[in-house]
Amino acid sequence: MSSRAPETDPLVALQGGDPLPFEAFVRSWSSTLVAYFIHQGSPASRAEDLTQDVFLRLYKSAMRYRPRERFTAYCFRTARNVWIDDCRRSAARGERLGESSDPAETPGHHPDPSAPLVFREEERSLQALLDELPIGQRRVFELVLLAELDYGEIGAMLSIPVGTVKSRMFHAVRKLRLAWARRAQEGVARA
Amino acid sequence: MSPGNGPHRPEPPELPADLEPLLLEAALGEGVPRASARRRLESDLRGLRELRALEARLAKVQGELAAAPGWDPAREPALVERILAETTRALPPLDARPWWLSFGAAAVLAGSGALALWLAGHGGATEPGARSTAKLDTALLDLDTARHATDAGPEGFAAAREESETTASDGACVAGPVDADARLEVRLLEARAKGLREQRWAPWVREVSPSELGSLALALWCEVQLDRYALSGERPPAWKHVVEILHVTLDRPETPRESSKLLAHALDRSRDYGLTGEVTVARLDTPGPLWTGEWFDDLAAAGREAGVAESGLWRTWVDQGRR
Numbered sequence: 001m002s003s004r005a006p007e008t009d010p011l012v013a014l015q016g017g018d019p020l021p022f023e024a025f026v027r028s029w030s031s032t033l034v035a036y037f038i039h040q041g042s043p044a045s046r047a048e049d050l051t052q053d054v055f056l057r058l059y060k061s062a063m064r065y066r067p068r069e070r071f072t073a074y075c076f077r078t079a080r081n082v083w084i085d086d087c088r089r090s091a092a093r094g095e096r097l098g099e100s101s102d103p104a105e106t107p108g109h110h111p112d113p114s115a116p117l118v119f120r121e122e123e124r125s126l127q128a129l130l131d132e133l134p135i136g137q138r139r140v141f142e143l144v145l146l147a148e149l150d151y152g153e154i155g156a157m158l159s160i161p162v163g164t165v166k167s168r169m170f171h172a173v174r175k176l177r178l179a180w181a182r183r184a185q186e187g188v189a190r191a
Numbered sequence: 192m193s194p195g196n197g198p199h200r201p202e203p204p205e206l207p208a209d210l211e212p213l214l215l216e217a218a219l220g221e222g223v224p225r226a227s228a229r230r231r232l233e234s235d236l237r238g239l240r241e242l243r244a245l246e247a248r249l250a251k252v253q254g255e256l257a258a259a260p261g262w263d264p265a266r267e268p269a270l271v272e273r274i275l276a277e278t279t280r281a282l283p284p285l286d287a288r289p290w291w292l293s294f295g296a297a298a299v300l301a302g303s304g305a306l307a308l309w310l311a312g313h314g315g316a317t318e319p320g321a322r323s324t325a326k327l328d329t330a331l332l333d334l335d336t337a338r339h340a341t342d343a344g345p346e347g348f349a350a351a352r353e354e355s356e357t358t359a360s361d362g363a364c365v366a367g368p369v370d371a372d373a374r375l376e377v378r379l380l381e382a383r384a385k386g387l388r389e390q391r392w393a394p395w396v397r398e399v400s401p402s403e404l405g406s407l408a409l410a411l412w413c414e415v416q417l418d419r420y421a422l423s424g425e426r427p428p429a430w431k432h433v434v435e436i437l438h439v440t441l442d443r444p445e446t447p448r449e450s451s452k453l454l455a456h457a458l459d460r461s462r463d464y465g466l467t468g469e470v471t472v473a474r475l476d477t478p479g480p481l482w483t484g485e486w487f488d489d490l491a492a493a494g495r496e497a498g499v500a501e502s503g504l505w506r507t508w509v510d511q512g513r514r
Contacts, residue, residue, distance in 0.1 A: 019279035026274050031267050035259035044262040052274050059278040066424050126255045144219060145253045159465060169219065173245075174211050180248060 005148070009071045014062040022062075025071075026055055032146060033079055039130075039142055040083050050086055054079045073153035076143065080157060129179050137172035140165055206235050213238070214245050375404070379411040383418060392419050397428065401436050406450040407493065409440060413457035420464060430466050434458070449492040456486060 010022035030051055037047035057078050065074075130138055143154045151169070155162040207213070216228035232238035258264070382393040396415050404412055416427040427433065440446055441454050461467045 014279075023275055023279055026278075027271050030271050030274065031259070031262075031264060032257055034262050034267075034270070035257050038259040038262060039256065044259070047259065047262065048266070048270055051270065052277065055274045056277055064422060064424075068424075126252060127260060142256060145249065146256045150221065156465075170211065170215055173215055176252075177211075177245065177248075 005070060005072045009067050011058065011062045011065040011071070011074075012067055014059070015065070022059065025075075029072075029075065030055070033075075036076070036079055036142070036146055037083060039146070042083070042086070046086075050079075050082050053082050057082065069156070070149075070153060072147060073149055073157065076147045076149060077157045125183070129176055132179065133172055133175060137168045137175070140168040141172040141176075144169060206231065206238050210238060210241055214241055217242055218245050218249060375399075375408050376411060379408060379415060383411065383415045386415060386418050386422070390422055392423070392425075401433050406440055406446050406454060409436070410450065410453035410457055413437065413454075413461075417457065417460045417464065417466075420466070427466070430461070434461060434467050437461075447493065447496045449489065449496040452489040453486075453493055456489065 006021060006025050006028075008021040010025045013019070013021040033051040033054055034044070034047045037050045038044060042050060054075065058075060061078075067074075130141070133141065139158065140154055143149050143157070144151075149157070151162050151165045155165045158165070210232070213228045213232055216224050217232050220228060229242070232242045379396070382396050386392050392415075396412065399412055401409055401412055413433065416430075416433075419425055420427055437454055437458050441451055441458075446454070458467065
């Protein structure tokens, strides 16, 4: 997998008065962060708000920021904190995670009838496969593939040892491979 | 190739029946182990096929994950514009000091003066009456200063700070330097105020042994250490040991119930910063305000338990901090 990590640390550039790397980072990672929040269970409109919140927090923290890790890892750790804070606020308001009054905002719901049927089938298929994974394995799997973080960064982010990250990833991939093989066989049998 | 013709390259060992660990290392690992796993898999037809299939599948999943279900990618430009309008294109420049920190620092400034006065009056030190009255007046002035800072935001804080420094230079401000022989709680409160206000951290704080502190002093000492970590990124030394002390102190039956809340607050902050638990994480963004009204509520309750709340000045200070 090719890494999309920025060459220049956007917050270090901001400290030096150059906003361009930060703006480039916003452009290239905003949709990924929206996807991250949706995969955590947020409705699409809320995911947009949370994404905006992440970038605001990053921007505001620029002056006290010290680069001690890869910037994308710092960004996703901030995203996770934003998500946790949002869950706490939702819990305080008595809302349930991922619950939306508008069914059109429910993850996996596609109001656009012109969307290609095959794409939607595949999307649902992936969602169903991910839903079968235990939550810990799923989080690790998503962070590896979506955020492109390495095992050490994920361990630091989730406060778990690197060995546990590897183990969760191992079991997640094994289960997914088995599921893919099973589906492929079912497809052949149907044909 | 027969032996003796060219350099001998050992055959890679036969692939294991379970390819999973090798496949994972080859597809997602790093460095030498990844290269080694790839070499082993690519030397075998079955291994090569499985590796290619897994990589193709993972790339597909990566694309599917990035396409957020339920979100229209056409909204992305508007989202980006909104974010840029709130950040780099916003008119106010970056401010290293959040608004609540300004309030917190001013409140601590006021608080340290008030507490110093109360402890001086009730802690056994003999103070001439006239001087005590002057301190009371100055402490109340500090409270007004804090209120002014709260109303006016960061700029107000700067003004308040200037005003406090001017007052201190007149030699009458109790929020000024605390005597070295003052009670530890007062010195810690002053250290916290100074840290929040100027981001200068008194070196003696690190020399204090937390295992020898009472519950109130321990809570204040932890707050100073956690402020320092949140603002400067400097990890508190031997924090695991400190966390153990916090737990032990909390478990002690003689620890006042209300003081326990202050200790629990320190533990919560520690947890929020990723300093507590199996793995320590260098987390630099703060999840919430360093100083909140609830802290003053807990302090007020602890004060009542300790009999401090009988002081009118204490009550004034706590009430001011809660706002």
